[in-house]
Amino acid sequence: DEGHLGAISRIINGIPGSEAAMFLESLPGDKRYQVWELIDESCRGEVLVSLHDEVRDSLIEHLDTDELVDATRDLDLDDMADIIVDLPEEVSNELMLSMDKTSRDMLHQVLSYPEDSAGGLMNPDVLRVRTDVNVDVVLRYLRFRENIPKPIGDLFAVGRKGHYKGRVPLETLLACDPKTPIRDIVDEDAPAIMDTTHASEVAQDFEHNDWISAPVINEKNQLIGRITIDDVVDVIREEAERSVMRMAGLDEEGDMFAPIISASKRRAVWLGVNLLTVLLAAFAIGFFEDTIKKVAALAVLMPIVASMGGIAGSQTLTLMIRGMATGQVGSGNIRNLLNREVMIGVINSFVWAIILSIVIVAWYKDVEMGIVIALALVVNLIAGALAGVLVPVFLRRLSIDPAIAGGVVLTTVTDIVGYVSFLGFGTWILLG
Amino acid sequence: DEGHLGAISRIINGIPGSEAAMFLESLPGDKRYQVWELIDESCRGEVLVSLHDEVRDSLIEHLDTDELVDATRDLDLDDMADIIVDLPEEVSNELMLSMDKTSRDMLHQVLSYPEDSAGGLMNPDVLRVRTDVNVDVVLRYLRFRENIPKPIGDLFAVGRKGHYKGRVPLETLLACDPKTPIRDIVDEDAPAIMDTTHASEVAQDFEHNDWISAPVINEKNQLIGRITIDDVVDVIREEAERSVMRMAGLDEEGDMFAPIISASKRRAVWLGVNLLTVLLAAFAIGFFEDTIKKVAALAVLMPIVASMGGIAGSQTLTLMIRGMATGQVGSGNIRNLLNREVMIGVINSFVWAIILSIVIVAWYKDVEMGIVIALALVVNLIAGALAGVLVPVFLRRLSIDPAIAGGVVLTTVTDIVGYVSFLGFGTWILLG
Structure with a gap:
């Protein structure tokens, strides 16, 4: 109703453009255009610049040339450069024509640089x-x-x-x-x-x-x-x-607003990578099928060891990735860090190995099972610490971003070491 | 040697204090004090302010009162407020005495606010x-x-x-x-x-x-x-x-530089939380011990279903946490997002269920096993999508930060649903 729309209009024109853009994004698709119509013409350019690509594209499709030209004409050159490539050719041509030659030349200059370079970030309008x-x-x-x-x-x-x-x-x-x-x-x-x-x-x-x-x-x-x-x-x-x-294997921008099919595709890739690594773990477990047939309790408990190693390893990995990004971790202190992380791994593995084996002995009334899980936990927490330090160093040497691939590689290591050590100790101690 | 030290001195005094601080942090503990001595007195204050708490504390222990007073005397009031609480009382008293009354009053004012409030961030020296x-x-x-x-x-x-x-x-x-x-x-x-x-x-x-x-x-x-x-x-x-x-369950600051014992304690808490959740999963698997005894292959393959659900769920969770933080996700579009994420879950579960069941049938020469894993995968990817949307909403309602607890709760859900659905379908189809 009218009163409601009036209230929204007052609010949305009283906040900065970037906040108005977020408000638009939080609305279901069909309401966005309705609210857009309530935004003052003088504020629309800034809102358009602040929207995520996918939302902006779907909004631009709704608008005619005049509306778009009016909204974007008065933008700063750097904002103009960000948005002009996404506008229909008709609109960008008209915008170019409405500029004086100096501005047009400056805009061309900014557009000649990649968006994520200093040239692409800069505003050529400088004192x-x-x-x-x-x-x-x-x-x-x-x-x-x-x-x-x-x-x-x-x-x-x-x-x-x-x-x-x-x-x-x-x-x-x-x-x-x-x-x-x-x-x-x-x-x-x-x-x-x-x-x-x-x-x-x-x-x-x-x-x-x-x-x-x-x-x-x-x-x-x-x-x-x-x-x-x-x-x-x-x-x-x-x-x-x-x-x-x-x-998490997501596209950096706008996954939330992308069409379902393209979002599914992006995520499917990550699921596929993960499937390969977990198949590898399953393959390792496969070697112990006979053991599991004889002692099914090993299958019940084996996720515990794998999971704890993954958690401990990812704590170390997170520290390493952050330290490498800020420059606090360098070749000068890798050895120190490795010692330190392994020490922490040893301390925590002893603490939790004792507690866990008590729980398991109480559950299964089987002291040998408690010994098996304690030994495997110590091995896997130390493996996690080692992998947490060495995997990112190794990935970086291969010029692979540890922030993207580090988690997958690390959990592959801790899964396999976790399952193999637990089932291995189990075969040896319980069946040996 | 002398030439080497001279070169370091030239470099470290030619870069901003925050970069010099990072360089200090990247050195092993015993080298830090040596390099600190090479820093010009006029730059030392800024370096000290930029260091992480743990590194700063260990450096401060090495320095005498005069050195500390000289280094910090000329700092801005807001920087002074950040550092003065960490200095020995002797030093902070001397600093306070060396200020004029106005500055001292302003400093007291900043110190009266929590560090993470506008009052704690502000500089009282304003035009x-x-x-x-x-x-x-x-x-x-x-x-x-x-x-x-x-x-x-x-x-x-x-x-x-x-x-x-x-x-x-x-x-x-x-x-x-x-x-x-x-x-x-x-x-x-x-x-x-x-x-x-x-x-x-x-x-x-x-x-x-x-x-x-x-x-x-x-x-x-x-x-x-x-x-x-x-x-x-x-x-x-x-x-x-x-x-x-x-x-990752790490303390936000300085874990990399904290003493081993206190770092171990912090991380042990997170390992303990994870142990509880994975014990819950093991408990759920325990119900199927008889099934596993009969078909050990189920134990070999069960981590696949649990892991895939965890990955799919954490993709949704990551989007939700980010959207809730920026305000793009609100009560207005939760229902839309839920539909959307479940749709993506359905699409990806069908794609990967088909591929995975082909792999498993080829591996185990057992069509029924392929059907079991396909069904369980579909169930768990949809569970992951549902949990990815609902867990953060639910946690926020309980005033718990979804960025901290979301991952743990989510993987508990996807682990249990993954194991129970796979072993349940297995019992029903293979043994039923």
Whole structure:
């Protein structure tokens, strides 16, 4: 009804575009278009930029050319570059035509870089200052300019041919005497980011240096744009999400909104990989079929040993993956870490081996069974610690991302070691 | 040797403090103090702030009072607040004495808040402007001030009693005529952050609004400090790491550097929780001991069904946890998601049931065994999808973080359903 729609309209136009986008995504598909219609034209561009690809695509299909052009016309160049490739050709052509030549050239420049590079992240609209003017001239220039890019951040000094000369810290600019020449306050040692640098490296640079903005240069050392912290925050958040998603074999983006068939396909691959590894484990168990026939209790208890090794190993693996990503784990301390993790494995395996064997002896009234499970648990927790340290090191040497493949390889090791050690000790002690 | 140390010294003093801290952490314990000695006194404070707690504590034990006071004296108030509680009392007393009264009062204020609240994150050193002055006065005030807090970001307007009046966007301040009164450019609708707001909520506000800095107010609406994006970036990174660590039952911080005994204790808890769940699964298998005695092949193959259900379920669970954290999953679309995930489960279970049963028939030359495993796989993949959606919803209703407990509960469900369905179908079809 009318009152209800009015309330939604007031709310959705009172929140930032990225929040409105999340609200749209939380709605069932058929309601999304209805709510979209309630968003003010001036806010629509930002909402569109913030939506996940799949949701955006399905919304774009609903909209006609005029509506899309009106929504996206006033976007910043970096946002425009993100979205223009997803728009129908008719719309992107019209947008290009409505721009002045400078903007069009700048847009083409951003589009010429991969999305996950510094060049793809940057906004070519950057404040350039010359070193031979003074602070007062720069402050006047800012007033004269129609709009200052937001956030303003530090300014960047360029030479005659557009070569990057250094960073002019905003705080210094505001603190010093207006007659000071820029030459005296420019930080010539401040590094610039190469256009081809990977986005995750850019994010690390921002984190370590506490930058608000950073200059981007090309191979000729020309200043071609700047990256601001708000874009970097998005990179950091996306990377964190991606690694969690990848660990579960999911596509990093939008799986939740993808059509059922394509989502099924992506996940099927991961299920297939897992099937291979668990078939390997089953094959190992197969060698002990005769033992199991004689002592079925071994089959009842064997998942315990395999599972505990997997848990202990994945604790070590998680630490290793994180440490390797942040650089805290390197060739200098791998040996120390290995010793440390094995020690922790030994301590915990003794603790739980004692408790578990008490439980099993009480359950099966069979002391030998308690000894079998205790021995197997100690072996598998140590195997888990070893695999947790060595699997990621080994994968990285093969240039495979340990965050993606580490879990699968690790549980294959702990499953097989767990089943084989438990059934092996069982055959030896109970039937030997 | 000398040349080697000189090279390390040049490198470590040429990189940001947070990178130097990571380098220290990557060294074995006994080398850390040696390298610390090579760091310039002016850089030591920042390095100390960036170290993980456990590494910092062990380093602090090595240092005497004078060294610590010299290293930390010039830190920003928010960094000082982070570190002062970890310093020996002698050092913190001396630091407090060396401050002027204003700084000391501000420090006490920050220390009065929990670390993960807006009050604990904020820096009380904030630029306050009055609304009855003009832009020129503000610019002069900035020049007159000895040092402008970095990054400068927007300024905040206050009333006579220090009440927060609104945000003065830095870009507007620089763009407008110096004679403009602040009153005309202050954004009175710009929200402030309450001192008690949780850090993760602060991070979301920054992300959605693309803020560089934001004002913090107390319950009397007085401006008491500001939070800047560099601190928020740390919060975002830490939260991402924490959720990955917690999923593996690890302490969020510093497990890699904690003493072996305390690390073992933390991990033992998680192993214990897992032991309970896997004992439950073993108990369920126990009901089928007679069946296993007759058909030992069932024991060989049963881990396959349990494992596949766990993988499929954790894919759904990962999506749900992420969607619930970002707000994309809400009561409005749970039913849609459930249908969707079950559909994906059905599709993938049929695909893999066919492939798996072909493999098993070829392996065991037994068509009935192929039928048993196919049926059980379909049941368990659908159970995985249902559990993947419902377990996090259920946990959240109990105010338990699904990112911590979700995986354990889910695999308990898929293990038990997997074993019981496979052994149940096996008893019924093969022995019935």
